[in-house]
Amino acid sequence: MEVRHLIDIDPSGILVRYNVKMEKEMTPEEAAEELYPKDSIIYPIAKAIFEGEEDDVVEGLEKAISSGKDPISLIDDALMVGMGVVTKLYDEGIIFLPNVMMSADAMLEGIEYVKQKAGRAPVVKGKVVCHVAEGDVHDIGKNIVAALLRANGYDVVDLGRDVPVDEVIAAVEKENPLMLTGTALMTTTMYAFKEVNDKLLEKGYKIPFACGGGAVNQDFVSQYELGVYGEEAADAPKIADFIREHGGNIVKLREKFHKH
Amino acid sequence: MAVTRCTKMAYASADDMVFGKAVTPVKTGLELEIGAGYTTPEVNYAPRPEAGASKEKLIKEYERITTDIMARMVQIGAPAVVLETEHVQQMSNHPDWGAAVAHAQKTIMEDYHDEYGIKCALRHTIGDIRETRDFLALRGDKYSVFMEAFEQCAQNGADMLAVESMGGKEVFDYAILRNDMAGVLYGIGVLGSIDMEMIWQDIASVAKKNNVIASGDTDCAQANTAMFIAGGLLDKNLAHTLAIIARTISAARSLVAYEAGAAGPGKDCGYENTIVKSIAGVPIAQEGKTSTCAHSDLMGNIVMQCCDLWSNESVEYHGEFGGTTVQCWGETLAYDCALMNVALDSGNEKILRDMFVASDIYRDAQGYVLAYPNAYRVGQAIATDGNDIYLRAKNAAIECINIVEEGAKGKLELSRFEAKALADAKAAFEALTDDKEKFMSDCLTKYKQEVKVFKPENYDL
Numbered sequence: 001m002e003v004r005h006l007i008d009i010d011p012s013g014i015l016v017r018y019n020v021k022m023e024k025e026m027t028p029e030e031a032a033e034e035l036y037p038k039d040s041i042i043y044p045i046a047k048a049i050f051e052g053e054e055d056d057v058v059e060g061l062e063k064a065i066s067s068g069k070d071p072i073s074l075i076d077d078a079l080m081v082g083m084g085v086v087t088k089l090y091d092e093g094i095i096f097l098p099n100v101m102m103s104a105d106a107m108l109e110g111i112e113y114v115k116q117k118a119g120r121a122p123v124v125k126g127k128v129v130c131h132v133a134e135g136d137v138h139d140i141g142k143n144i145v146a147a148l149l150r151a152n153g154y155d156v157v158d159l160g161r162d163v164p165v166d167e168v169i170a171a172v173e174k175e176n177p178l179m180l181t182g183t184a185l186m187t188t189t190m191y192a193f194k195e196v197n198d199k200l201l202e203k204g205y206k207i208p209f210a211c212g213g214g215a216v217n218q219d220f221v222s223q224y225e226l227g228v229y230g231e232e233a234a235d236a237p238k239i240a241d242f243i244r245e246h247g248g249n250i251v252k253l254r255e256k257f258h259k260h
Numbered sequence: 261m262a263v264t265r266c267t268k269m270a271y272a273s274a275d276d277m278v279f280g281k282a283v284t285p286v287k288t289g290l291e292l293e294i295g296a297g298y299t300t301p302e303v304n305y306a307p308r309p310e311a312g313a314s315k316e317k318l319i320k321e322y323e324r325i326t327t328d329i330m331a332r333m334v335q336i337g338a339p340a341v342v343l344e345t346e347h348v349q350q351m352s353n354h355p356d357w358g359a360a361v362a363h364a365q366k367t368i369m370e371d372y373h374d375e376y377g378i379k380c381a382l383r384h385t386i387g388d389i390r391e392t393r394d395f396l397a398l399r400g401d402k403y404s405v406f407m408e409a410f411e412q413c414a415q416n417g418a419d420m421l422a423v424e425s426m427g428g429k430e431v432f433d434y435a436i437l438r439n440d441m442a443g444v445l446y447g448i449g450v451l452g453s454i455d456m457e458m459i460w461q462d463i464a465s466v467a468k469k470n471n472v473i474a475s476g477d478t479d480c481a482q483a484n485t486a487m488f489i490a491g492g493l494l495d496k497n498l499a500h501t502l503a504i505i506a507r508t509i510s511a512a513r514s515l516v517a518y519e520a521g522a523a524g525p526g527k528d529c530g531y532e533n534t535i536v537k538s539i540a541g542v543p544i545a546q547e548g549k550t551s552t553c554a555h556s557d558l559m560g561n562i563v564m565q566c567c568d569l570w571s572n573e574s575v576e577y578h579g580e581f582g583g584t585t586v587q588c589w590g591e592t593l594a595y596d597c598a599l600m601n602v603a604l605d606s607g608n609e610k611i612l613r614d615m616f617v618a619s620d621i622y623r624d625a626q627g628y629v630l631a632y633p634n635a636y637r638v639g640q641a642i643a644t645d646g647n648d649i650y651l652r653a654k655n656a657a658i659e660c661i662n663i664v665e666e667g668a669k670g671k672l673e674l675s676r677f678e679a680k681a682l683a684d685a686k687a688a689f690e691a692l693t694d695d696k697e698k699f700m701s702d703c704l705t706k707y708k709q710e711v712k713v714f715k716p717e718n719y720d721l
Binding site: 006007009011014015017018019020022023027090093095096097098101102105135136137139140143144147160161162163186187188189190191194215220 | 306307308309310311312313348349350391393394433436437438439485489493494496497498499576610614615617618619621622623671673674675676677678681
């Protein structure tokens with residue numbers, strides 16, 4: 001029995017539950033079913049990725065390799081296809097972030113398995129260096145960014161949290177990534193982003209520096225030359241894809257991703 | 261200090277709970293009483309990014325902030341104010357910095373109190389600095405620096421000591437992103453409570469020694485993370501039904517501060533505080549519509565229902581048309597408090613309380629469960645097994661699920677996704693053992709394996 005409240009109201013005149021109104025007719029499972037590849041060898045792998053079932057992913061890969069598939073080709077032809085279903089449905093608001101994280105875990109397990117089988121590393125879409133600002137130990141945002149980038153086929157060099165500015169610069173010099181990401185929770189720690197920006201410019205690195213998290217806002221990120229603001233973690237792979245397609249022009253990136 | 265578990269409710273009924281009054285009011289600062297029949301604004305702020313560059317710059321920034329707030333409160337005739345300084349990491353890592361800021365602030369506040377008689381108090385919230393780059397280091401070398409920060413602030417002007425502790429966060433962060441309810445329960449309810457039991461006995465001792473108030477802790481690092489990830493109605497990052505389960509578990513955790521010697525007021529961002537107040541009877545701070553400067557949530561009015569301090573959470577210090585940010589937000593808080601205080605003086609507080617509740621209760625599952633009659637039920641579920649940190653946290657989650665299910669049969673609309681997440685969570689909790697030792701043992705094995713940054717020695721396990 002619902003608790004009787006002292007003032008009984010008709011909520012419809014006070015608020016609109018847009019999420020309930022907008023909900024798609026189709027269940028996530030039905031929507032995914034429409035997107036899976038029909039190939040009987042690939043289908044179970046893609047489905048296991050969607051369901052985040054690591055053991056089933058490996059089992060599907062075993063069968064595919066036994067049937068003569070090249071292990072490394074299965075990354076693009078099966079694992080990434082399954083992950084593509086996941087990211088498409090996430091972008092469309094049909095599934096939620098935890099589903100993506102579980103699928104990403106399953107995909108990474110699958111990639112490890114095929115690497116072992118093939119004895120070599122796959123070609124990736126590009127490299128991204130991720131870090132949490134110096135002085136800041138809050139890393140859940142960075143972990144989401146890293147998982148989403150990996151789920152979209154990027155090689156992530158994760159420097160961790162509370163990363164000294166010079167260590168960020170050294171990683172950029174060493175890894176030559178297509179972009180750098182930075183997350184921060186506090187106003188006083190996000191100032192480190194500006195120092196990273198200045199040192200990168202001093203050394204002649206003009207790579208996009210995608211920043212976001214907690215107190216970070218577009219105005220602050222716009223103050224330094226390489227800064228591109230990401231409002232959500234899910235913007236990170238989109239920014240990376242845009243750089244692959246259109247280059248790392250900061251002005252164009254801001255036109256595309258700055259929303260305010 | 262000893263730990264005395266809460267096994268009974270402080271209030272005989274939910275209806276006895278109201279804003280501005282607590283079973284055990286707290287006297288603190290310069291003639292201020294909290295929970296003694298009136299509400300007080302609590303202004304909270306963050307320095308500008310560049311202010312952290314040196315100790316001198318930081319002190320100057322906090323002097324400006326403090327003067328601005330006190331001046332505006334006098335200009336609008338506010339009878340009382342609390343200032344909360346949430347330490348930036350530099351201040352807790354260097355206890356003398358935090359102490360110098362506390363001293364500078366209190367000196368200004370004393371001047372205003374002497375000249376105008378404004379009641380005021382200073383809360384310092386120490387940063388939980390017990391982390392290395394790679395791991396939580398809850399019991400390592402940083403613990404002494406952490407405690408020294410409390411000590412020095414208490415000696416130099418802080419009237420109330422608080423913290424937003426991090427215990428359990430490494431497991432929680434992993435679990436919440438995977439819909440893993442056992443992990444959420446273990447991280448918040450068990451690991452978090454174990455850590456709080458340790459730190460709050462020590463904080464309470466520091467407070468007692470220095471004749472200041474040990475005020476409280478929140479589960480900001482976990483329950484607020486869940487609320488923040490869950491976001492608004494259209495966000496797709498976490499089901500709101502799971503965010504409220506994390507929140508109710510956090511009440512069992514936040515309660516530990518009071519069991520270990522804290523007196524309140526609970527901290528503003530603890531949206532679980534109504535539940536805690538129902539059990540412990542302590543005054544609480546809350547934030548809602550006046551914290552939109554810091555974050556958005558779906559509980560703007562409802563959380564005012566039982567607040568004793570009304571806070572803006574945190575605003576970066578800078579200029580606005582109406583003055584500096586702390587002046588603008590402080591003024592808004594003061595007018596909200598004036599309204600609540602008129603309600604209290606005129607005997608209309610329950611009417612206003614229920615209007616706050618009615619305006620938000622069906623907005624979202626989170627507000628629905630935190631509405632005081634439901635929050636009270638969660639409190640009862642916790643107190644029933646108050647001596648067992650595992651069972652009481654599990655009880656809170658199960659009662660939360662029951663409440664949302666009941667609501668969904670009435671006017672609380674759930675999206676299909678939220679309903680499914682709730683059903684999955686229910687199945688997960690129903691499958692859990694009632695045996696704390698078995699749960700602890702199973703989780704230790706599982707999360708040692710799955711969460712690389714989980715160090716059991718942090719919890720003496």
